[in-house]
Amino acid sequence: MIETLTYEFPATQSVEHRAHVGVVASGNCEILLEPAKDGRSAVVVRTSVNGFGGTWQAVLGRFFARNPVAVQIEINDFGATPAVVALRLEQALESAQ
Amino acid sequence: MTTMLLTESFAERGARERARALLDPQTFRELIGPFERIASPYLAAQGVVPQSDDGTVVARGTIGGVRACVVATDGRFLGGSIGEIGGAKIAGALELARRDAQRGTPTRMVLALDTGGIRLQEANLGILAVSEICDAIVALRELMPVVAVIAGRVGVYGGLSLSTALCSEIIVSEGARVGLNGPDVVETESGIEEMDSSDRPLIWRVTGGRLRLRQGFATELVSDDVPAIRDAIARAFETPNELGPLVAQVFPDPRLARDDFLRAMEIQP
Numbered sequence: 047m048i049e050t051l052t053y054e055f056p057a058t059q060s061v062e063h064r065a066h067v068g069v070v071a072s073g074n075c076e077i078l079l080e081p082a083k084d085g086r087s088a089v090v091v092r093t094s095v096n097g098f099g100g101t102w103q104a105v106l107g108r109f110f111a112r113n114p115v116a117v118q119i120e121i122n123d124f125g126a127t128p129a130v131v132a133l134r135l136e137q138a139l140e141s142a143q
Numbered sequence: 144m145t146t147m148l149l150t151e152s153f154a155e156r157g158a159r160e161r162a163r164a165l166l167d168p169q170t171f172r173e174l175i176g177p178f179e180r181i182a183s184p185y186l187a188a189q190g191v192v193p194q195s196d197d198g199t200v201v202a203r204g205t206i207g208g209v210r211a212c213v214v215a216t217d218g219r220f221l222g223g224s225i226g227e228i229g230g231a232k233i234a235g236a237l238e239l240a241r242r243d244a245q246r247g248t249p250t251r252m253v254l255a256l257d258t259g260g261i262r263l264q265e266a267n268l269g270i271l272a273v274s275e276i277c278d279a280i281v282a283l284r285e286l287m288p289v290v291a292v293i294a295g296r297v298g299v300y301g302g303l304s305l306s307t308a309l310c311s312e313i314i315v316s317e318g319a320r321v322g323l324n325g326p327d328v329v330e331t332e333s334g335i336e337e338m339d340s341s342d343r344p345l346i347w348r349v350t351g352g353r354l355r356l357r358q359g360f361a362t363e364l365v366s367d368d369v370p371a372i373r374d375a376i377a378r379a380f381e382t383p384n385e386l387g388p389l390v391a392q393v394f395p396d397p398r399l400a401r402d403d404f405l406r407a408m409e410i411q412p
Contacts, residue, residue: 047190066177069157070194071219078177078195094192122192 051091051099053106057116058085065141068126068134075126079138082116093123101128109135117142151369153294154318158217161255162202164369165213165292165376170204175232183226189264194220199229201236203250207377210243211251212236216258218297224262225303230272237279237289244286251380252283254310255292259325260301273302280309288312288383290376293319293352294367300325308360312379314372315352315361322350 064080082088087110091102105128119138126134153161163171175181177195186193198220202213214233216223225233233254243250261269283289291310293299298320299307307313307321315321324332326340339345348354355361362384365371 048187048192064178066195069217069219070192070198070221074219076177076194080178092187092192094190120195122194124192 047096049091049093049096049099051093051102053089053091053103055087055089055106055110056085056114057082057087057110058114059116061115061117061139061142063142065138067138067141070122070124073125073127073130075121075123075131075134077134077138078120079142080118081142082118085116087115087117087119089119089121091121091123093121093125095123095125102131104128105131106135108132113139115139150367152367153369153372154296154316154367157219158198158200158215158255158257159196159202161295162200162213162215165215165253165255165373166202166204166206166211167208172203174201174203174236176200181228183228183262183265185226185265185268191221191264197226197228197232198223199225199232201232206251206253206373207380209251209380210248211253212240213253213255215255216303218257218259218295221262223256223258223295223297224260225258225269225272226262226265227268227272229262230269230276234272234275234279237276237283241279241283241286244283249287251287251290253290253292253376254307255294256299256303256307257293257295257297258299258301258303259297260299260303269302273306276303276306277309280306284309284311288380290314290379292372292376293321293361294365294372295319298322298350298352312363312384313355313361314363314365314375314379315355316365316367316372317352318367319352320346320350321352321355321360326350 061081068076070076182193198217200215240250240252280289288311290312291307292314294316304323326346329338330340356364363375365375
């Protein structure tokens with residue numbers, strides 16, 4: 047079954063636009079990124095691969111440590127590796143700025 | 144090598160980028176995009192992660208300066224399969240194009256399909272969607288050309304191959320495939336003697352774009368190159384093929400086709 051994970055991170059910066067990148071295909075994921083108003087970021091992950099909550103926490107934690115942006119992120123994942131997720135996050139942020 | 148480097152591949156793009164590539168530059172405007180979050184409500188319950196656009200992109204813009212609408216399905220998401228949402232997006236776009244044509248403001252309709260057919264997780268709704276799409280294509284075809292572009296990695300199989308056959312112009316690439324049953328289905332149903340689905344040359348010999356052109360199931364063969372495909376689309380609208388593809392010639396009216404079929408089955412229409 048699908049696992050749904052939620053995370054929150056503190057944020058100090060903002061982004062201009064929303065961005066949509068990626069695709070729900072094998073080894074890939076789709077990311078919807080939207081500017082958030084309050085100084086926090088919220089992430090919802092829906093994944094077909096269960097039991098990797100800690101890995102998601104690490105990948106997202108590293109992303110927000112480098113880019114403390116106030117955004118709402120929704121990820122639809124179809125078995126993307128941590129490296130692919132990290133690249134997709136960077137791509138979404140670049141498109142949103 | 145030079146040709147390879149100069150080619151702008153269509154097949155390597157995702158659905159949204161394909162739609163963008165077929166519309167005139169800077170005119171792409173998506174309808175019911177990913178942020179509307181109109182995804183399939185049935186997939187999660189079946190353990191499948193949905194996609195925010197349901198794998199179908201509908202975009203308005205212009206083609207050759209004329210109002211246009213491009214529908215593109217994404218073959219990477221569940222094989223480009225059509226469920227309730229994607230199907231409704233396609234049927235709705237065709238219906239709006241028909242209304243536009245009747246009001247004297249024609250909208251050039253391009254179906255850039257890359258699909259394995261109806262989504263098994265939404266089978267009945269997918270079948271319903273295909274019938275609505277077929278109806279809408281036939282209605283629009285009376286007023287203006289309906290152009291299908293099959294130039295993706297999947298091609299067009301299953302239910303949508305029926306809808307595609309009804310289009311008045313069908314542009315195929317050499318790498319694309321068109322068929323009702325896909326190779327895996329044929330192998331499963333009829334045995335490996337009938338079709339070895341791992342035999343890729345065989346698959347292209349019997350369902351590839353080049354063959355489909357020669358059989359009359361397509362009206363133009365293009366290379367996997369965006370400018371070549373755009374040129375073919377422009378030709379399709381500017382000098383439409385009077386007769387249309389084979390299916391449209393043989394069965395100008397799908398109701399007659401149904402009656403013929405029923406008679407052949409010795410059932411009173």
